[in-house]
Amino acid sequence: MDNATNVTMVKQSISTKVNTTKNSRKIYISLMKFFMALCVVITCAVTLFIIGYVFVKGLPNISWELLSTSPSYLSGKIGILPDIANTLYLLIATILIVLPLGVGAAVYLTEYAQNKKLVGIIEYAAETLSGIPSIIYGLVGMLIFSKSLGTSLMAGALTLVIMNLPTIMRTTQESLKTVPNGYREGAFGLGAGKWRVIRTVVLPNCIDGVITGCILSVGRILGESAALLFTAGFAHTLNGFFSGLSSSGSSLTVALYVYAKEQGEFEVAFAIATILMILTMLINLSATLVGKYFERKRSI
Amino acid sequence: MKSKNFERIVHGIFLILGLVTVGCVLLITVYLIISGIPAIKQIGLTNFLFGKVWESTSSNPQYGILPFIMTSIYGTAGAILIGVPVGFMTSVYLAKVAPKKVKAVVESAVKLLAGIPSVVYGLVGMLVLVPAIKNIFNLPDGSSLFAAIFVLAIMILPSIISVSMTALEAVPKEYEDASLALGATPIETYFKVSVRAAKSGIAAAVVLGVGRAIGEAMAVMMVAGNVANMPKLFGSVRFLTTAVASEMSYSSGLQKQALFSIALVLFLFIMLINATLNFFLKREKER
Numbered sequence: 001m002d003n004a005t006n007v008t009m010v011k012q013s014i015s016t017k018v019n020t021t022k023n024s025r026k027i028y029i030s031l032m033k034f035f036m037a038l039c040v041v042i043t044c045a046v047t048l049f050i051i052g053y054v055f056v057k058g059l060p061n062i063s064w065e066l067l068s069t070s071p072s073y074l075s076g077k078i079g080i081l082p083d084i085a086n087t088l089y090l091l092i093a094t095i096l097i098v099l100p101l102g103v104g105a106a107v108y109l110t111e112y113a114q115n116k117k118l119v120g121i122i123e124y125a126a127e128t129l130s131g132i133p134s135i136i137y138g139l140v141g142m143l144i145f146s147k148s149l150g151t152s153l154m155a156g157a158l159t160l161v162i163m164n165l166p167t168i169m170r171t172t173q174e175s176l177k178t179v180p181n182g183y184r185e186g187a188f189g190l191g192a193g194k195w196r197v198i199r200t201v202v203l204p205n206c207i208d209g210v211i212t213g214c215i216l217s218v219g220r221i222l223g224e225s226a227a228l229l230f231t232a233g234f235a236h237t238l239n240g241f242f243s244g245l246s247s248s249g250s251s252l253t254v255a256l257y258v259y260a261k262e263q264g265e266f267e268v269a270f271a272i273a274t275i276l277m278i279l280t281m282l283i284n285l286s287a288t289l290v291g292k293y294f295e296r297k298r299s300i
Numbered sequence: 301m302k303s304k305n306f307e308r309i310v311h312g313i314f315l316i317l318g319l320v321t322v323g324c325v326l327l328i329t330v331y332l333i334i335s336g337i338p339a340i341k342q343i344g345l346t347n348f349l350f351g352k353v354w355e356s357t358s359s360n361p362q363y364g365i366l367p368f369i370m371t372s373i374y375g376t377a378g379a380i381l382i383g384v385p386v387g388f389m390t391s392v393y394l395a396k397v398a399p400k401k402v403k404a405v406v407e408s409a410v411k412l413l414a415g416i417p418s419v420v421y422g423l424v425g426m427l428v429l430v431p432a433i434k435n436i437f438n439l440p441d442g443s444s445l446f447a448a449i450f451v452l453a454i455m456i457l458p459s460i461i462s463v464s465m466t467a468l469e470a471v472p473k474e475y476e477d478a479s480l481a482l483g484a485t486p487i488e489t490y491f492k493v494s495v496r497a498a499k500s501g502i503a504a505a506v507v508l509g510v511g512r513a514i515g516e517a518m519a520v521m522m523v524a525g526n527v528a529n530m531p532k533l534f535g536s537v538r539f540l541t542t543a544v545a546s547e548m549s550y551s552s553g554l555q556k557q558a559l560f561s562i563a564l565v566l567f568l569f570i571m572l573i574n575a576t577l578n579f580f581l582k583r584e585k586e587r
Contacts, residue, residue, distance in 0.1 A: 029487045036397065039389035040406060043461070046454055047409040050416065050424055057427075104317030112314050124578075125322040131574040132328065132567070133515025135541045139548075139563050140328050143335060162324045169321065193303055195310040223417030226517040226541075230548055253518075256419045260426065261522055273420045280415040284408065 051277060058274030061267045070238045078259070078268050082238040086153060086249035089241055090232070091221055093157035094164065095214060101161070102168025103203075103210060109169075110176040111198055126166040134227040137163050141231040154245040156232030160221055167220065168213040175209025176202065178298075208294035215290065219283040222276065225253035234258055252276060329567075336564030339363070339557035348561065354528040354538075356547060356555045363558045365543070365565065371531040372540040372569075375445060375520070376513040379452035383513075384506055386453075387460030391505075394461070395468035396490045414458035422522030425451040430523055437534060443525030445537045451519050456509035463508055467501020467584060468494055504580035511573045514566070517541035540566045 069079030105122070113119045141159030142151075149155045179202055187197040233248030236255070250258065252272050260269035340348050343363045351364015390410075394403050429450055434442030471494045479489040495502065517539075525536025526546050538546065544563050551559060 025485075025488070029485055032487050032491055035385075036389045036393040039386045040393050040398075042386055043390045043413075043457060044406060044409055046457075047413050050420070050454075051412070053424055053428065054420060101317055101320050104314055105321060108314040108318030112311055113318065118318075122318055122321055125325040127578065128325050128571075128574055129321060131511055131570060131577070133511075133517065133541065133570060135515065135517040135544055136328070136332070136563055136567055136570070139544060139560070140331050142548075143331050144327070162328075165321055165324065194307050219415055223415065223419075225417065225419050226545065229545065253417050253419045256417075256423065257518060257522070260419075260423050266423075266427065269423055273423055276417050276420055280412065280417070284411050284415055288408075 054270060054273045054277050057266075058270035058272075058277075061271040062274060066268070066271055071236050078265060080252070080255060080268070080272060082236045083250055083252050083255040083272070085238060086232070086244060087222065087251045089153055089244045089249075090157050090160065090228075090251055091218060092241070093154065093245060094160040094221055095217060097157065098161045098164045098168055098217065099210070099214070102165050102213065103172050103206075105165070105169045106172035106176055106206075106209075107198060107202070109173055111194075111202060126169055129162065130166040134163065134224060138227040138230045141227060146231050150246075151231065151233040151248045152246050153232050153249050156228045156251075157245070159227050159231045160224060163224070163227060164217040164220060167216050168210070171209040171213035171216065172206055173209070175206040175212075179205040208290070208298075211290055212287065215283055215287045219280065219287075222279055222283070223253060225251070225257055228254050229257075332560070332564045332567050335557065335560040337561075339554060339561040340564075342554060343558065343561075348558075349565070352530060354543075356551070356558065361555065363554075365540075365562055367528050367530045368538055368540045368543045368562065369565070371445065371524075371537040372514055372566075374531045375448050375452060375524075375537075375539060376510055378445070378449035379456055379513045380506065380509055382449065383453035383456045383460060383509060387457045387505070387509070388464060388502065390457075391461045391464040391468060392490055392495065395465045396486075396494060410458050410461050413454070414462070418455065418516060418519040419522070421451055421455055422519035425519060425523040433534075439534055441525065441536065443523060443536055444534045445524065445531055446533050448520045448524040448537070448539070451523055452513045452516060455516060455519060456512045459512055460505045460509045463505035464498070464502045467498040467505070470501070471497045498584075500580045500583040504577055504584060507573060507577040507580060511570060511577065514569055514573065515541060517545050521545055540569070 065077070066079055067084070068081055069077070070082050071078045071080075105126075109119055109122060113122075137159050141155060141162075145155035145158045146152070149158075183201050183205065184197055187201045192200070228251055232251065232254070234250045234254060235248040236250060237247070239247055239249065252275065256269050256272040256276070259265040259272070343351075348363060348365060349369070350366050351362060352366050353362045353364050354367060355362045390406070394406055398406065425447060429447045430442035430444075432442070433439065433444060433447055475493050475497055476489050479493040480486065484492070520539050521542045524539060524542060526538050526542055527536040528538045528543070529535050531537050540562055544559050544566070547555065548559055
């Protein structure tokens with residue numbers, strides 16, 4: 001065999017190899033592009049569908065009568081005012097209790113704690129808490145709080161406190177870390193004690209983290225159902241704040257579950273779902289706005 | 301001297317507040333163990349974990365939770381199988397490819413998806429997915445493992461997307477620049493360099509998804525049918541979470557104790573998943 005044919009053969013094989021790799025690269029790239037587009041479309045379509053479906057089914061069923069009355073067996077009509085009130089009581093009670101606990105824990109971790117091991121343990125505990133499913137919270141809440149307080153909103157609120165503790169702690173901690181050390185040193189230099197520094201310099205500067213944490217917690221409390229089912233119960237009676245906390249009551253989510261699954265009242269269920277969706281949107285919006293506001297304030 | 305004492309008291313108060321979290325974890329663990337052990341002792345560990353029949357209300361009650369364990373594993377695996385590819389591809393697009401405006405819109409959609417209460421997922425699944433499955437596959441009832449898998453897949457999407465997006469965005473730009481300079485196209489760079497560099501973060505996202513899926517109760521309760529069968533794709537099934545929830549309101553005695561034992565098993569699963577998650581998060585942080 002002469003050399004020339006050999007060379008052309010090699011050249012050909014190389015060029016086909018290059019071409020096939022070129023082609024397979026092209027196919028790979030377009031495949032990946034296609035799958036990415038497909039998946040983004042799926043994600044958006046699912047979101048839009050759920051929102052659209054709930055709104056279409058639920059909006060026509062929201063009426064003033066539904067929002068402003070209690071359910072009555074006499075007239076057979078359903079009203080969700082007690083559920084709205086209960087949700088509100090739960091929110092207030094939970095936030096009022098969880099705020100000092102969460103902020104206090106965050107202050108301890110960033111301002112006081114010197115023992116690295118202890119910090120590690122506390123942070124690991126917080127991570128563990130945020131991973132525990134709500135049904136287990138519900139069960140433990142039932143064992144601990146409902147046994148001593150009875151099935152009541154207060155038992156539900158205390159269960160929610162444990163669930164939301166890590167959230168408040170984490171957001172506060174993040175914003176405490178951004179308070180410049182110079183602030184603290186300046187205050188110490190002026191002769192202030194530790195508590196005074198925390199009260200007058202550190203805490204006012206971490207307000208953004210506290211607010212963000214509150215918004216996140218409100219969202220989580222509004223959407224929670226499994227943890228409330230066995231701690232706060234199902235009752236639909238309208239109570240005042242303090243009598244409400246000591247008696248059983250269903251939140252909006254629990255009411256949705258009961259109306260949909262146990263009573264087949266899908267119109268009411270969709271009306272509640274619509275309200276919950278609107279609230280979720282408002283919460284997301286306010287979280288974004290608050291984040292932007294504090295970012296701007298900080299950059300000034 | 302007085303102020304020194306005062307500072308010491310304040311320090312003590314904050315220490316106590318810091319330890320509340322640890323106390324809560326201990327309280328939950330201790331309560332679950334104390335209330336979960338008696339039933340396991342009475343039923344026998346192997347009978348409890350590997351028994352295939354759950355008939356808690358019959359005259360000769362049997363408490364085997366293998367159906368629940370298998371259903372939870374199958375359901376979670378199914379949700380991961382569907383949710384992870386979709387979430388992963390979406391996160392690569394959002395983190396690397398998407399124009400700013402598109403990214404903002406899709407991101408807020410994902411956030412919304414994360415905020416939707418699980419009962420709303422359950423409601424929509426109950427009235428859309430379940431009838432659709434019934435009609436398409438010609439079944440007597442659409443409430444099934446299949447429906448639950450779909451609902452779970454959608455519910456874990458936001459966590460998978462946001463965690464893997466954070467990991468992808470943290471990949472140093474130099475890695476990508478080097479790959480581009482060697483002649484790789486942007487898409488090749490994202491999938492072969494960025495994804496590989498962010499792999500422990502993406503693994504963490506998957507594990508987080510597993511945790512979410514295995515712990516979800518309400519949405520699953522509304523679409524899975526709640527019969528204690530061994531898992532069948534188109535059969536009515538009961539998960540570990542729904543097993544606890546569905547009988548809690550009327551149970552008593554050994555039956556109730558057995559429910560606590562189920563919760564203990566679920567808790568052990570979750571602890572295992574949390575440990576895995578922490579492992580991956582730590583590796584991601586070290587990078």
